Amino acid sequence: MVFCGRKLCSWVFVSLCSLFLVFTGPVELFAAEKTLRVGVTSFADTLEPTTQYFSWVISRYGIGETLVRFDEKGTPKPCLADSWECSEDGKSWTFHIREGVKFSNGNDMTPEIVKSSLERTFKLSKRASTAFFKYSSMEVEGQSLIITTPEPTFNVPGSLAEPLFIIVDTTADTDRFAMDGPICTGPYRVESFRASDTCIAVRNDHYWGGDVPFDRVEFKVIGDQVTREMALQAGEIDVAYNLKSGNAPTFADSSKFTTQSLPALRTTLAFMNQKGALGSKVLRQALIRALDRQTYVDVLLEGGATVGKAPIPPSLDFGFDDIVDPNSFDQDSARKLLSDNGYRDVDGDGYVEAPDGSPIDLNFVIYDSRAELGIYAQAAQINLREVGIKVTIDTVSYETMLDKQEAGDFDLIIWCVLAANTGDPENFLREYWRTYSKEAPNSNKAGYSDKEVDSLMDRLAMEFDPAKRRDLIVEIQQAIVDDAASVFFGCEVTYLFSSKKVTGLKLFPMDYYWMTKDVDIAE
Amino acid sequence: MLDEDEIIRVEGVSKRFSCRGRGPFCPRRSLVACNDVSLALRKGETLGVAGESGCGKSTLAKMLLSMEAPTEGRILYRGRDLVGMSRGDRRRNCKNIQMVFQDSLLSFHPRKKVVDIVTEPLMNLGLIDKRDKDLRALELLDMVELPVDVLYRYPHSMSGGQIQRVGIARALSVEPEVLVCDESTSALDVSVQRNVAELLVRLQRERGTTMMFICHDVALINAIAHRLAVMYLGHIVEVTPTSMDIDKKVRHPYTKALLGSIFSVRMDFSRRIKAIESEAPSAADVPPGCPFQDRCDVVMDICKREKPTLLPLKGEADHLVACHLFGSEAAI
């Protein structure tokens, strides 16, 4: 019994000690290490770069790099490739691979590994060939990698700048990438990763690009906007991503905090599933006309966005102002459109029924990690109620939202996306508005199909002259808008709040670069 | 030897309860409540069962009513074994054997009125329709000489005698062939006890009911029963017809002592009251041999080795005694 008692006591002591350690936190324990704490929202269940959009997280955390990298103006610039050129016929791109680059495990980054890494991406991710480009061959020639495409392809460098094409060491154990993090070339490498909790990155001692300031960067997943705001305010984190204009007053004190904002490429839209009730163009038009989007961005989002109209946001010059929206806000015309076309409230519940008498209840799928999406959706629901269109909001996790989008299980689905993630909107437009087919699968699960749009896109793919490309892109957008294919809510103004002592933090229009070697802390 | 008049036959019934010894490692002990009990109830007779508390009277009653299952032996009702009966049959057999409890109030549902209580068995067995309930209840109240106005009262507002009458009315509502009264009058005042006992006797005579009257009061049994069975530590030690001079007729030393301990107004107070020395041994550790050996005045060597069997006395076929004193006489 005495023994038992002692044993029990020691157990209690040990557990108390560990509790103490947990609550005092790693700050004291690792005080000697130079640490940066970043509050983030994360959608990555694993760190396998070829799964969904998880590679974005790898790029943002400063772990993975691509051959090409965008600068602050969205122009492709050398990164792991130090130069590139295109052949006359536009079908062959030669990338010269930078020498002296090592992976975080110390292996040299050879053109062969680059080739196998890209091949791995194309093999594992459907998106690589559907959303970017198809290649017919990839050859190593000395220090160069030659990529040949079956068709002339304009934007191979911009495509390879998308984090999906992060270069990983394929000679390492790739099965462990998902949980232990991929072996890449960025300034930091993954030490530990717990999805929806923390990702701890430590200095990559083999980094090629110069000195890396931090021993350790902690990415804390704080999904809730208010909590993230308060965490930065309390000094629990040094940087908070994905906060909104509404948070700006909290960080108005410029002696303590730095506020950056940038009109972003991120656009919020809703796809309308044409396989359901929204197959009717009249209903789609009435729906768009009912939405007072100007009020959404001005009042509800307090200037956190600019009003939407067309697929490509005004921050890129693809004719946003030239596009005419035939369905601008006009609730009376929306009501008239509905009643003229047989959409009437037959059962007296305040909502219209379809001309065949079946009730309409549009399922609007949104996800919860971005606060403004709920506001857009609720505002839309209120406006649509005013014209008699019933909408039920289904709030799900981001992952479930992706599944529902994939399965076409929605009437309306919110989509918040970088409109030109390759610096050129061609792929963006093809991805979401080109007719879906088994031969050329894309993310257009809403059933939108327009022959004219398809043929314009095919012409765009063959066109290498920037001015003509712009004209084509404007024409495509106008067609999409005329068809009332999607609801374009608004284009986001992004905010980045950080502690004053953090330096070198920059907002990029392409939202791939959060942690770079330039981010440091002033003591 | 099937007797036409024999309604209940108890054959070699034993009931043992196993109980945990003190401390976790002590062996389990078994408590013998009834040990090899054999009895017969004839139609229309009243059998009184007497004995000290804990001698197994109530266990015997419970087994008759199938509230407990015997460990050994069988109980026959009109030749049918009650022990092996299915649940449904046992339930339907309620109609034939009924019981009046010592404290009837506790046996009544706290939220039922007299009208519901007296007709409870009739309703449960589906013997009457809901509409006839009140009428039937009135008849039953009349039978047990209760006023009409108690019909819608709750029993807990009634006197002890009235409550026992309600209990009797409930038991007799299904016109059972056998009525078991387990100390049914013991908790009552003497005068009330007398009234209730008289009621029981009257009803028993009128209806020809067979009755087992369990009571520790041998005098009361002698007054109302036809036969007396005396139990000691789970054994039946003597069965004898009752009579005015029963105290002279009984033979077993225990029965004698029991009868000797009756107080009566007419008793001779100059005579020393002979108490039975020492406490009765616990039913949990019955010695081998005669159960009464430790307290018997006339104990013999054989009493410590062999258990006496219940046998008729010579010349008195309906007087049975289990005692070695009469072993030679009993041999027929």
Place this chain on the structure above:
Amino acid sequence: MRARFAVFAAMCVMVISVALLSPAIAPKGAFDATMRDSLKAPCAEYPLGADKMGRDLLSRIIYGTRASLSMSFAVVISVSIIGTFLGLISGYFGGFIDGVIMRFSDMMIAFPGMVLAIAIAGMLGSSATNAVIAVTAVTWPKYTRLSRSLVLKAKTSLYIQGARLSGATSGRVVFGYILPVIFPTILITAVTDIGSMMLELAALSFLGLGARAPSPEWGLMMNEARPYLARAPWLMVYPGVAVIMVVAVFNLFGDSLRDMLDPRHSG
């Protein structure tokens, strides 16, 4: 004691009639919004202010009574039926059935209730119905254990033996004899629990696991108010006050009902 009961009963009736008559009482509809009035402070037009979408907070709180009451009544009724039924079976028949039911309820009790409810609601997805299911799923063991212990006590009593002797079937013994005896205790417990169920449901909604936007539910309204806590505190305060008031009314009502039906437990 009766006076106290009458007062609280009247208050409960008041709360319930607010729920039933909300369209008549509320100045505006629960979903009527003027977006330009987003986050307006309390004023003549919006006595308790307007929420983010420009809806009248007072009207939404009044309509919210419906959601809160119907959800908590649904929980209390279903737990007392399910829990009592299982407890009756478990206590009366004992043996294997008892073992299965009790071990299962031990398992449920072993988890902290709210955490388990959150897990269940999270698994089922957020909706008012699922929140009710989640809270029911963690609350029934309480009623099962309560009714089981009452049954065990009743089972040994003489009137149950009497009932069996009078030819009652098992079903009749359970539902005709035991249930009426244990019912008052169950009823008192259920009424006293309305308040805490309401809190748990509001908590689930607050965590985004209960009612879904835009339905006017107090917990959800408080959740929606969080981003504007500093700028529009009324959005958080008034639904909170509503929850506290109604919960208090039902708790006091439950207590006074217990005092009245079962004076032994009072004081």
